[in-house]
Amino acid sequence: MEPPSPPPPTTVRRNPPRRARPPPTPLAASAKPKPSSALSRLLDDEAAAAAASVPPAPPPPLQEERLKVFLRIRPIPERCKPESVSRPTPRKDPRRKQQPKHGDGPREQLCCLAPTGPNSVALTVPRSKLADPKRGRTEVFDGFSAVFPPVSTQLDIFAQVMSPLVEDFLGGKSGLLVAMGPTGSGKTHTVFGSTRNPGILPLTLREILSEGKGERILDLLSDAAERVLQQSAIKGLQEVPISNSTDAESLVSCGMLKRTTAATNANSNRSQCIITIRADHKSSDTDCGYSVLTIADLAGAERERRTGNQGTRLLESNFINNTSMVFGLCLRSLLEHQKNQKKPLEKHFKNSMILNVKPGNDDYVDTSFLLRQASPYMKIKYTTLDDSSDLASQKRSNASLICQESKKKRKVHKPEVLVVERKETMDTYNITEVSEKDEEQPVFLNSELPRVSRSEAIMTNFARALWTVLKQYKSKLLESENAAESMKELIRDKDIQIMELKKELEVLNARCSCKSVPITEESSVNQDDSVLSGQAVRSLISLPKKSDLGSCDASVDNFHLVAEEVSEEFSCHGPEKSPVPCILKGESDSCDASSISLIDEQEPCSRGSKPEKSCHPDAFDPKFDTEKGSTKVELQMLHKELDRSESFTEQTSAQAVGLTPVSGHSDNQSAQSLAEHDTLPCLKTERISLSPQCTSSKKATLEHSEEETEELRKITVEDKDIQKDVNKREAKNPESLNSCLQVSYDTQGARSSQSSLQGMAACQKKPGDLDPESERCEPAVEKAAVKHDGSQAPDQKNDPGGMMVPCLQKEMTSPAKAAKDPSKGSQAEKTADKRKEASANRPGDTKKTSRRLQPAAAMMLKEFIGADMAVDTKREERGKPLSSVETGKSDELIRLVKGGRPEY
Ligand SMILES: Nc1ncnc2c1ncn2[C@@H]1O[C@H](COP(=O)(O)OP(=O)(O)OP(=O)(O)O)[C@@H](O)[C@H]1O
Numbered sequence: 001m002e003p004p005s006p007p008p009p010t011t012v013r014r015n016p017p018r019r020a021r022p023p024p025t026p027l028a029a030s031a032k033p034k035p036s037s038a039l040s041r042l043l044d045d046e047a048a049a050a051a052a053s054v055p056p057a058p059p060p061p062l063q064e065e066r067l068k069v070f071l072r073i074r075p076i077p078e079r080c081k082p083e084s085v086s087r088p089t090p091r092k093d094p095r096r097k098q099q100p101k102h103g104d105g106p107r108e109q110l111c112c113l114a115p116t117g118p119n120s121v122a123l124t125v126p127r128s129k130l131a132d133p134k135r136g137r138t139e140v141f142d143g144f145s146a147v148f149p150p151v152s153t154q155l156d157i158f159a160q161v162m163s164p165l166v167e168d169f170l171g172g173k174s175g176l177l178v179a180m181g182p183t184g185s186g187k188t189h190t191v192f193g194s195t196r197n198p199g200i201l202p203l204t205l206r207e208i209l210s211e212g213k214g215e216r217i218l219d220l221l222s223d224a225a226e227r228v229l230q231q232s233a234i235k236g237l238q239e240v241p242i243s244n245s246t247d248a249e250s251l252v253s254c255g256m257l258k259r260t261t262a263a264t265n266a267n268s269n270r271s272q273c274i275i276t277i278r279a280d281h282k283s284s285d286t287d288c289g290y291s292v293l294t295i296a297d298l299a300g301a302e303r304e305r306r307t308g309n310q311g312t313r314l315l316e317s318n319f320i321n322n323t324s325m326v327f328g329l330c331l332r333s334l335l336e337h338q339k340n341q342k343k344p345l346e347k348h349f350k351n352s353m354i355l356n357v358k359p360g361n362d363d364y365v366d367t368s369f370l371l372r373q374a375s376p377y378m379k380i381k382y383t384t385l386d387d388s389s390d391l392a393s394q395k396r397s398n399a400s401l402i403c404q405e406s407k408k409k410r411k412v413h414k415p416e417v418l419v420v421e422r423k424e425t426m427d428t429y430n431i432t433e434v435s436e437k438d439e440e441q442p443v444f445l446n447s448e449l450p451r452v453s454r455s456e457a458i459m460t461n462f463a464r465a466l467w468t469v470l471k472q473y474k475s476k477l478l479e480s481e482n483a484a485e486s487m488k489e490l491i492r493d494k495d496i497q498i499m500e501l502k503k504e505l506e507v508l509n510a511r512c513s514c515k516s517v518p519i520t521e522e523s524s525v526n527q528d529d530s531v532l533s534g535q536a537v538r539s540l541i542s543l544p545k546k547s548d549l550g551s552c553d554a555s556v557d558n559f560h561l562v563a564e565e566v567s568e569e570f571s572c573h574g575p576e577k578s579p580v581p582c583i584l585k586g587e588s589d590s591c592d593a594s595s596i597s598l599i600d601e602q603e604p605c606s607r608g609s610k611p612e613k614s615c616h617p618d619a620f621d622p623k624f625d626t627e628k629g630s631t632k633v634e635l636q637m638l639h640k641e642l643d644r645s646e647s648f649t650e651q652t653s654a655q656a657v658g659l660t661p662v663s664g665h666s667d668n669q670s671a672q673s674l675a676e677h678d679t680l681p682c683l684k685t686e687r688i689s690l691s692p693q694c695t696s697s698k699k700a701t702l703e704h705s706e707e708e709t710e711e712l713r714k715i716t717v718e719d720k721d722i723q724k725d726v727n728k729r730e731a732k733n734p735e736s737l738n739s740c741l742q743v744s745y746d747t748q749g750a751r752s753s754q755s756s757l758q759g760m761a762a763c764q765k766k767p768g769d770l771d772p773e774s775e776r777c778e779p780a781v782e783k784a785a786v787k788h789d790g791s792q793a794p795d796q797k798n799d800p801g802g803m804m805v806p807c808l809q810k811e812m813t814s815p816a817k818a819a820k821d822p823s824k825g826s827q828a829e830k831t832a833d834k835r836k837e838a839s840a841n842r843p844g845d846t847k848k849t850s851r852r853l854q855p856a857a858a859m860m861l862k863e864f865i866g867a868d869m870a871v872d873t874k875r876e877e878r879g880k881p882l883s884s885v886e887t888g889k890s891d892e893l894i895r896l897v898k899g900g901r902p903e904y
Pocket residue numbers: 073074075150181182183184185186187188189190266267268269270298299300301356
């Protein structure tokens with residue numbers, strides 16, 4: 001079975017052969033060193049003679065030369081060769097058939113790099129590194145100045161690489177040689193060599209100094225002093241003059257000893273070594289009078305994995321690689337500059353580069369990298385002129401570059417700018433060029449003017465549009481500022497209004513808080529009740545008012561209106577209550593009294609057509625009917641009170657009938673109970689009506705008051721019927737009536753009066769006989785009367801008439817009654833005078849009708865008295881008094897009613 005044929009190699013050709021002339025390598029043709037100095041001098045003399053006989057030739061034209069890149073392939077070390085290679089070839093067995101293999105042969109198996117010509121090499125990818133082992137891949141690198149196979153000697157390298165530079169150097173031209181390659185590739189071996197096999201530098205020194213052309217050698221680092229790099233030059237380098245090669249070699253040896261080296265896996269140098277040789281030329285045809293030859297032995301790029309460096313060695317590797325990279329960048333910069341003249345022009349050398357590579361398969365990566373990296377460098381071009389000519393050509397080159405830039409700028413700038421630029425470039429232009437440019441300028445300007453004018457028009461329009469937009473923004477900004485100012489003023493006005501409202505509310509709160517206290521502390525009716533009553537209402541309405549601080553203005557106005565009305569309503573009856581010697585304790589007491597007076601006042605108002613109305617002094621006030629606004633509120637409160645009085649009457653009557661100890665309550669208790677049951681609900685209702693949100697309910701309440709008025713009239717009719725029954729009962733059983741009336745006189749609360757009334761009603765159930773119920777009724781009422789007397793306040797005890805006295809006195813203010821009883825009439829007049837005086841002394845008195853509490857019993861008594869008065873009037877008309885039988889009332893009862901407490 002035959003082995004598979006080797007895969008066809010894929011060849012990639014880089015840097016194909018150039019048409020540029022090959023580098024002048026007079027010594028390169030032979031591996032021999034430069035001929036002897038004597039021969040050289042002879043040749044020189046002959047050439048000089050020939051030159052002298054020939055007329056001076058014109059200056060040589062500019063000749064572009066490329067950077068010389070040499071490639072030296074070092075031999076594979078013996079230790080790296082396999083035994084099959086190092087061992088002698090075994091005797092072939094003729095019987096054994098040789099099996100051909102891909103890359104067979106020691107050289108092909110070990111080496112990945114092989115020269116394919118004088119200027120090219122082939123790099124074959126080792127099979128171990130192929131992705132597809134069946135397909136090989138070979139790269140051919142071409143374009144080298146020379147390729148030195150591993151068998152090349154040091155003299156070969158010197159003859160082809162260094163000798164031309166030395167020649168130029170001795171001729172006053174500077175030169176540079178750089179050895180570049182991976183570590184262990186033979187750079188140092190190439191540059192320095194050994195004693196037995198000297199490298200480029202020793203051979204150069206021998207060439208220069210033996211030849212006697214060099215007067216001195218520039219310094220190799222002679223000490224370890226630190227130097228400073230200034231503007232691409234190391235300053236402070238020590239220069240040691242040398243006169244012979246021995247001194248030069250000893251000096252180089254001293255420098256090499258100080259070179260940083262370290263033992264690594266590659267045993268490489270750890271520094272970049274640069275040897276500079278300067279030669280001064282006395283009869284110099286150069287501008288600077290000297291030339292410099294620089295030989296650099298760069299530290300080889302290292303691979304960390306292979307060197308195994310750590311710590312300091314690793315840092316050195318980084319430094320070396322970085323400097324190598326920088327050097328590579330410099331070379332690349334030269335290349336880029338040649339491609340694009342705009343890029344900064346770095347001073348480049350007419351130099352050579354020798355690449356040292358290792359051809360082993362293991363070195364494939366490094367070799368491939370170097371070749372790939374250095375391959376473009378071969379395209380770097382430089383001129384072969386000397387420095388003087390270089391300087392002139394450089395100036396011309398710069399001038400041409402500036403001219404090109406100016407042309408480009410003229411296309412985009414105005415003519416004025418072009419003139420300036422042209423002036424700026426005058427220094428670098430020669431006169432001829434400038435004159436040529438001046439001739440071309442009008443044509444250029446004529447072609448540029450339309451474009452410039454168009455650009456100017458565009459810019460002008462753009463500026464106008466921008467100006468218009470800015471104006472619009474400015475106007476909008478002004479409008480916004482005005483709007484902001486108006487809003488600020490509006491906010492200020494609103495703040496002022498809010499402050500005023502707050503002040504008003506504070507005043508109202510202060511009044512309510514200040515005036516509610518005296519109501520609780522000073523409960524005596526003797527004080528100014530006009531203020532007290534108003535304060536009581538205000539204190540009650542303060543709560544909803546506080547809770548409604550955020551309500552609308554209309555609500556606040558309603559609140560003020562209702563508050564004023566109620567205040568006035570409460571203030572109007574104050575003077576009438578002032579003579580009442582009752583002591584009310586606490587707010588509930590005062591409210592109780594207020595509610596009582598309201599009921600009393602409501603009666604003449606609701607019974608406007610009744611004769612009792614005329615008995616009230618204020619009823620004759622013509623302003624009474626005009627105060628309907630306040631009367632409505634009074635009606636509302638009155639109806640509420642009447643409703644509660646009715647319910648309370650029913651309750652009390654039920655208690656009286658059931659002989660419950662209703663009268664066991666003290667006056668205060670009864671007053672408090674009234675306050676709890678009657679007054680507070682009444683005021684609560686008023687509180688609701690005072691609420692700013694309840695104006696509609698207020699109206700509803702006022703409408704409802706008319707219905708209540710009708711109910712009140714019905715109650716009055718019923719009272720009249722009851723009164724008639726009482727009259728009949730009185731005629732039959734006066735004692736029973738007296739006892740009932742006594743109870744009603746002794747009690748000043750509505751509850752006691754109602755109890756007595758119910759007692760009477762109970763007694764009237766069976767007129768004519770003393771049934772058990774009536775018998776049971778009397779002791780109960782008497783008991784209540786006794787207890788009530790015992791619980792009376794001192795002032796009330798001193799006043800035997802109690803509350804009924806002023807009530808009756810008020811009834812006696814009727815003109816007819818006053819005429820009938822002068823004494824009582826005078827008393828009523830006194831009371832009326834007091835009222836008038838109080839009303840006159842009261843500031844802002846609206847002369848409204850005063851209201852006082854009159855329970856149902858008192859109402860009946862009014863009816864009774866009214867009937868009596870009517871009878872008296874008839875009797876006066878007839879001229880003789882009527883008997884008690886005719887009037888239906890006993891004299892004792894009349895006396896009791898008119899005079900006060902009955903006499904037993
Ligand atoms: N052409 C050659 N012929 C014989 N021996 C060589 C050749 N080139 C290199 N060597 C040997 O290879 C070894 C390494 O060479 P050298 O030190 O010059 O490598 P290098 O490139 O300078 O390494 P580094 O960059 O690490 O300093 C040396 O021992 C040297 O003698």
